[in-house]
Amino acid sequence: MQLDKIVNYHKALADPTRIKILIILAEGERNGQVLAEKLHVTPATITHHATKLREASLINERRDKNTIYFSLNDYFIHNNATAIVELIYRNVRTKGEEDVMEESHKKLQVSVINNFFTAEGKLKQIPAQLKKKLIVLQHLVSQLENGRKYTEKEINNFIKPIHEDFATIRREFIMHQLMYRDNEIYELNPKELWARWETL
Amino acid sequence: MQLDKIVNYHKALADPTRIKILIILAEGERNGQVLAEKLHVTPATITHHATKLREASLINERRDKNTIYFSLNDYFIHNNATAIVELIYRNVRTKGEEDVMEESHKKLQVSVINNFFTAEGKLKQIPAQLKKKLIVLQHLVSQLENGRKYTEKEINNFIKPIHEDFATIRREFIMHQLMYRDNEIYELNPKELWARWETL
DNA sequence: TATATAATTAGATAATCATTAAATTAGAGG
DNA sequence: CCTCTAATTTAATGATTATCTAATTATATA
Numbered sequence: 001m002q003l004d005k006i007v008n009y010h011k012a013l014a015d016p017t018r019i020k021i022l023i024i025l026a027e028g029e030r031n032g033q034v035l036a037e038k039l040h041v042t043p044a045t046i047t048h049h050a051t052k053l054r055e056a057s058l059i060n061e062r063r064d065k066n067t068i069y070f071s072l073n074d075y076f077i078h079n080n081a082t083a084i085v086e087l088i089y090r091n092v093r094t095k096g097e098e099d100v101m102e103e104s105h106k107k108l109q110v111s112v113i114n115n116f117f118t119a120e121g122k123l124k125q126i127p128a129q130l131k132k133k134l135i136v137l138q139h140l141v142s143q144l145e146n147g148r149k150y151t152e153k154e155i156n157n158f159i160k161p162i163h164e165d166f167a168t169i170r171r172e173f174i175m176h177q178l179m180y181r182d183n184e185i186y187e188l189n190p191k192e193l194w195a196r197w198e199t200l
Numbered sequence: 201m202q203l204d205k206i207v208n209y210h211k212a213l214a215d216p217t218r219i220k221i222l223i224i225l226a227e228g229e230r231n232g233q234v235l236a237e238k239l240h241v242t243p244a245t246i247t248h249h250a251t252k253l254r255e256a257s258l259i260n261e262r263r264d265k266n267t268i269y270f271s272l273n274d275y276f277i278h279n280n281a282t283a284i285v286e287l288i289y290r291n292v293r294t295k296g297e298e299d300v301m302e303e304s305h306k307k308l309q310v311s312v313i314n315n316f317f318t319a320e321g322k323l324k325q326i327p328a329q330l331k332k333k334l335i336v337l338q339h340l341v342s343q344l345e346n347g348r349k350y351t352e353k354e355i356n357n358f359i360k361p362i363h364e365d366f367a368t369i370r371r372e373f374i375m376h377q378l379m380y381r382d383n384e385i386y387e388l389n390p391k392e393l394w395a396r397w398e399t400l
Numbered sequence: 401t402a403t404a405t406a407a408t409t410a411g412a413t414a415a416t417c418a419t420t421a422a423a424t425t426a427g428a429g430g
Numbered sequence: 431c432c433t434c435t436a437a438t439t440t441a442a443t444g445a446t447t448a449t450c451t452a453a454t455t456a457t458a459t460a
Contacts, residue, residue, distance in 0.1 A: 003216055013210040013284055015418080016203055022288045032437060037349075045419055047438055066427045066436050077288065081281045084213055088222045088277065215448080232407060245449055247408055266406050266457040 002180075006087055009080050012056035017041065018049050022058065022072065029062065029071040056080075079175050082130075086176070109135050123163040126172075134176060140169070141178045141188060150186040155179075206287055209280045212256035217241065218249045222258065222272065229262065229271040256280075309335050323363040326372075333372070340369070341378045341388060350386040355379075 013019060020039055024030060030038075032046045039046075050070060053059045057076040062069045112135045116124055123140075127133040140162065144150070150158075152170070159166035173179040179186050213219060220239055224230060230238075232246045239246075250270060253259045257276040262269045312335045316324055323340075327333040340362065344350070350358075352370070359366035373379040379386050 003219060007214060007216050007219065010210045010213040011417095014207060014214040016207050017418080019203060019207065019284070019287070026288050033435090041418095042420060043437065044421080044439085048418070051438095063427095066434095068437070072288070078285060081285050084219070085278060085281050087219070088226050088272070217448080233405090241448090242450065243407065244409085244451080248448070251408095263457095266404095268407070 002087065006084055009056045009058075009083070012052050012058060015049070015052075017045070018053060021046075021049060021053065021070075022077070025059065025070055025072045029069040031067045031069050035070070075171075083175075108132075112136065113139055121162065123169075126163070126165070126168065133172070137169070137172055137176060137178055141173060144179075144188055148187070152184055152186065155186050202287065206280075206283055209256050209258075209283070212252050212258060215249070215252075217245070218253060221246075221249060221253065221270075222277075225259065225270055225272045229269040231267045231269050235270070308332075312336065313339055321362065323369075326363070326365070326368065337369070337372055337378055341373060344379075344388055348387070352386065355386050 017039060021035055024035060024038060032043050032050070036043045036046045050059065050061075053070075054061070057080075058073055059070050060073050062071065108131070112127065112132045116127060116132070116136055117139075118124060123136065127136055140159070144158065155170050155173075156166045159169050163169055173186075179188055217239060221235055224235060224238060232243050232250070236243045236246045250259065250261075253270075254261070257280075258273055259270050260273050262271065308331070312327065312332045316327060316332070316336055317339075318324060323336065327336055340359070344358065355370050355373075356366045359369050363369055373386075379388055
């Protein structure tokens with residue numbers, strides 16, 4: 001469930017030792033022993049924290065011989081931080097106000113779709129700006145079927161003709177909670193759960 | 201300390217009941233009893249959670265007669281979310297250092313190092329001014345190895361060729377928290393604990 | 401003053417969690 | 431096969447915390 005994931009993310013960051021680990025890893029990858037020394041704790045403690053950070057997708061691991069090097073998962077660190085804001089405010093809608101889309105946003109929507117898609121419907125580029133990126137992502141998932149279950153392969157095949165970097169886009173679908181993944185099966189989230197442009 | 205504030209913020213959001221409270225408050229202000237009913241907990245529990253949310257500046261309160269209405273503190277909700285990202289990456293001083301550092305401080309740094317060190321790298325004199333002294337001290341410890349443990353003797357031998365009064369400098373390392381001493385063993389403090397020139 | 405309502409506090413309980421020492425696993429190399 | 435090193439697991443301990451009930455405080459009003 002969404003809520004658990006977000007609670008989990010915040011639990012992962014609700015401990016000073018774990019935050020210090022992330023700060024150290026920002027300088028570059030480190031193995032468990034080095035982290036233990038720097039933070040004046042035992043390797044067992046590092047293992048414990050690494051498990052929590054891994055579960056929240058905040059770190060990656062690389063094995064060399066019998067040493068495991070940890071590094072930051074920059075992507076998730078940057079994107080999860082604002083997930084809570086989206087969760088809190090997105091449920092506000094729910095009334096009949098769905099059609100009451102601001103004039104300015106409607107215009108932005110049209111221009112973003114015109115500018116980022118070719119006439120053939122290919123995505124030229126993923127917008128860097130969150131608001132515009134969400135417009136693009138929402139435009140894409142609106143072409144998927146509501147309530148239907150998709151395999152990862154099906155999602156990939158849907159995206160491929162539109163943009164070459166299907167892996168990123170697939171991840172963004174999940175990240176911004178336009179889709180929900182459980183056990184390799186993808187499904188559209190109800191529109192009410194989508195981020196609201198008003199709050200961005 | 202900065203770290204505690206951020207840990208506190210994440211602790212506040214590391215509980216499903218508290219997140220649900222925020223989601224409900226996104227619809228508008230509510231009093232304790234109403235929240236208790238909606239969430240199937242007692243009013244005492246709401247008081248408990250409200251205290252934590254208040255400490256993290258995530259909610260406001262308004263009293264009317266003997267009823268207290270809670271509402272979201274939108275400002276803090278939006279701004280705290282990304283604080284963690286800034287904290288993690290701010291301290292990276294490998295590549296991005298030059299860009300982050302103010303122009304004026306960069307100049308000061310260069311001139312202090314030029315003026316207080318000989319061409320051979322000897323320290324002519326310990327600056328009296330705090331800001332300049334810190335530049336000198338930071339320049340010195342940056343030549344030490346991160347995470348390595350040093351004996352007092354090793355520290356002395358490191359300083360001696362640079363300045364005759366090694367005892368004073370060694371003491372300054374500890375005083376200004378560039379190094380950490382435990383049981384005659386010296387170790388570099390994480391850079392995030394160093395005094396920041398912006399605040400001097 | 402007495403009473404009603406809302407909130408808080410105090411104390412208790414059960415769960416979660418950070419940490420450690422000790423034992424164990426995993427990989428590499430002699 | 432033995433040994434070294436790094437990491438993990440296990441079991442225990444102490445601290446924190448979410449929740450409740452019961453008692454108390456705060457405010458308003460009949």
